[in-house]
Each structure stands twice: as C-alpha cells, then as structure tokens.
Amino acid sequence: MTTTARKRLLLVGGGHAHVEVLRAFGQRPLPGLEIVLVEPQARMIYSGMLPGWIAGHYRRTEIEIDLIGLARYAGARWIRAAAAGLDADAARLTLDGGRTLAYDRLSLNSGAPPRPPAAAPHAIAVKPTGPLLAAVDALAHETRAAPVAIVGGGAGGVELALALAHRCRNRPAPPRLALFTRSPALLTDHPQPVRRYLIRALAAAGVAVHTGQTVVDTPPGALVTADGRRIAAERVIWAAGAEAPAWLAGSGLRRDDDGFVQVAATLRSSSHETVFAGGDLASTPAGAPRAGVTAVRQGRVLAANLRRSVQGRRLRRFDPPRHALALISTGDRRAVASRGLPIAPAGYWLWRIKDRIDRRFVARYNGLVESRGGPE
Ligand SMILES: Cc1cc2nc3c(=O)[nH]c(=O)nc-3n(C[C@H](O)[C@H](O)[C@H](O)COP(=O)(O)OP(=O)(O)OC[C@H]3O[C@@H](n4cnc5c(N)ncnc54)[C@H](O)[C@@H]3O)c2cc1C
Structure with missing residues (x-):
C-alpha cells in the first residue's frame, strides 16, 4: 500500500458514480487521504428503481442507498450541505452556508437536474x-x-x-x-x-x-x-x-457550450488537473449518454483515477460501450430491452431480470453499511 502525505479529497454529491468511489475507498483505504463528502441528502434514490417505486412495486427503503452509512464505511466525513461556488484556480469550494473548503483533489458528481421554466408550485x-x-x-x-x-x-x-x-x-x-x-x-x-x-x-x-x-x-x-x-x-x-448546475458558472473550469464540465477520457477536467467529474454534469469526449448507467460505469474509473492521481500514477480511460443495454419498464412489471438493434x-x-440487477445494485452498497453496523 502506498503512503501519501496528508491530502484532502472532496466529493461533491453522492450521485451514482460517487457511491462506487466511496465503496472503493472503503474497501482499500489510501493512508493519508482525508475524504469529505458534501451532499445535502442522507439517502440517494437509485434512478433505475424510481419508476418501479412510482408504479407501486417497491417500498421507499428498497430504492434508497444510505449515503451516511456508506461515507462512514469509506472513512469519509459527511458535510450536510450543497456546493454553491467553486474557485478551481484557488482549489476552494464554497458551501451554501458560506463556508469554504480547500482541497487537493475535487470530484464532482452532483447531477444536472432538469429545470421547469417557472418555479410554480404545480x-x-x-x-x-x-x-x-x-x-x-x-x-x-x-x-x-x-x-x-x-x-x-x-x-x-x-x-x-x-x-x-x-x-x-x-x-x-x-x-x-x-x-x-x-x-x-x-x-x-x-x-x-x-x-x-x-x-x-x-x-x-x-x-x-x-x-x-x-x-x-x-x-x-x-x-x-x-x-x-x-x-x-x-x-x-x-x-x-439535463441542466448544467449554475453554481459552476464562475468556477474557471472549462465547460462545454451547454455549461457541462468538460473532462478528458480519464474523467479529469480538461482545464484543471486536480478536478474530476462524472455522471450527468460531465461532458465526455466520447459523448457518453446522460444516464444513471453511465454514471455507475464511470464510478469504477473515477475511483481508480482519484487514487492514481493522488499517487501520481498514470490514469485509466473511461470508454463507454457503443450500445449500452437499457431495460425500460412499462409500469406493469414488464420491460423492453433497447440496445441499438432493430428488435x-x-x-x-x-422486468424480472431488471428487478434482480437493480436490487443487487442497491444491496451492493447498503450491504456494506449493514456489515459495518449501519448508520449512527
Ligand atoms: C424517471 C426517471 C427514470 C430514470 N431511469 C433511468 C434508468 O432506468 N436507467 C438510467 O440509466 N438512467 C435513468 N434515469 C436517468 C438518471 O436518473 C440520471 O442520469 C442519473 O441520476 C444521473 O446520475 P448522477 O450521479 O449524475 O446524479 P444524481 O443521481 O442526480 O445524483 C446527484 C447527487 O448530488 C446531490 N447534489 C445535487 N446538487 C448538489 C450540490 N450543489 N452540492 C452537493 N450535492 C449536490 C444530490 O442530492 C444527489 O444525491 C432516469 C431519470 C428519470 C427522471
């Protein structure tokens, strides 16, 4: 195991890629690396199972990943806050309460939620x-x-x-x-x-x-x-x-025409060596589709590259599959498979296969939390 002089890795957002990053650092900690998760919510809803919950097939607890427990598994500190500003040149993140945090490495996986044209209550x-x-x-x-x-x-x-x-x-x-x-x-x-x-x-x-x-x-x-x-x-x-987060506007990070964070195939920012991004807010050279399944796949590469970057080692590439399999549910416990083929x-x-895959995904993370005694 490589020992590292004390460094801080800031994870912004407990999205579909960062759950894997937390799992990976929990399984193989990097001595000397302090990990901080900035995330306003204690639980992540797994997007693949959200329609199943809406249809009435799942209980809420079945589709949630316990982020606090997972952060604890990874030895990470959880700060319940939202990122509100970034100065990438100075390597400082500002939280919604006004507090600022310095970092050695920053990883962004806070999503890109769609925005209705008016904030009307309905x-x-x-x-x-x-x-x-x-x-x-x-x-x-x-x-x-x-x-x-x-x-x-x-x-x-x-x-x-x-x-x-x-x-x-x-x-x-x-x-x-x-x-x-x-x-x-x-x-x-x-x-x-x-x-x-x-x-x-x-x-x-x-x-x-x-x-x-x-x-x-x-x-x-x-x-x-x-x-x-x-x-x-x-x-x-x-x-x-998907709408690029407005709080990144003055960050100094290179972004694409729509405001998404431009990363190389390694998921490292194309403008700042200390910044990485995955999931919906990242704009990849291969143009990976914005989907939970993309973020999940990126999680493995992101975890490896954050570790490698801290250790000064060569980074790995994220190459999205040409035709990823999507199982699209129709509400009635049926699903249709889509993989770029005319069938x-x-x-x-x-649906049974999708249900098994999705349940296994959630259990992969919540199982770790349970193995360490659950949340406080
Ligand atoms: C109804 C529906 C069904 C879908 N079904 C599928 C599917 O079956 N398969 C699929 O692949 N994709 C699906 N998607 C798409 C999928 O939801 C997104 O592509 C995916 O959630 C993106 O993941 P992410 O990790 O980038 O961000 P998210 O999953 O959105 O996670 C972002 C996290 O960051 C946190 N956060 C937000 N802002 C901040 C901030 N400022 N500071 C700190 N933390 C912050 C949030 O609280 C959240 O926990 C579906 C989408 C919808 C709407």
Missing part, C-alpha cells in the same frame, strides 16, 4: 426527488380525474408516465395523463421497434402523447406551448433534458 422537476415523491403520493390518493402533464419524451419521461398510469389505474377517476415532447417523435435515441412497443404501451395505459410541442411556461393550472396554446394541467412533472424483446421476464 411544476415539479424529477430531481431533487423529494417533491416528485410527495406529488406521486398525493396523486395516488386523489379522487378527481385531474389533468397531469409529463414533459420529456426520453426514456425517463416515458417510464414515469407509464408508472404513474399503473399506480393510479384502480382509482375511480384516474388522472388524465399527457406526455409532451418538443421532438417530432418520442424516444429518438432508441430503435424503431422499441419506440413502437412503448408508444403502444402508452396508448394502452391511456396516456395522450403530444410530439413537436415545446412547453415554454407553466402558469398555475396549465402549461403553455411555443405556438401559444394553453393546456390545462393541474400538475406538470418536468423530466426533460424489441419485451415482457415480464425482462
């Missing part, structure tokens, strides 16, 4: 997940057939609409669900047979689909599209696109 972004989970609970118990819009025509928006339809299917007056996307078609990243399968599933679940509709405003009780139409929507759930295998058996 417009809810899918992240942070707290307001979304509360809205889904409220919808499941409502008695009126209220209009509910979901904005976002990617796999996340489609899964969410199908899961919500399933959750509310036995209500005497289920919500009237409508899915909006500005693209001319749904799921443009997926092969035609997969798209056809999911469009049929949406129709069967009673979800109205509006393609080519850009939602530009969400005034109370409605949404407004770019062509000036005002459509009734008592709740608007915003699952469209769409689907059914209950694929």
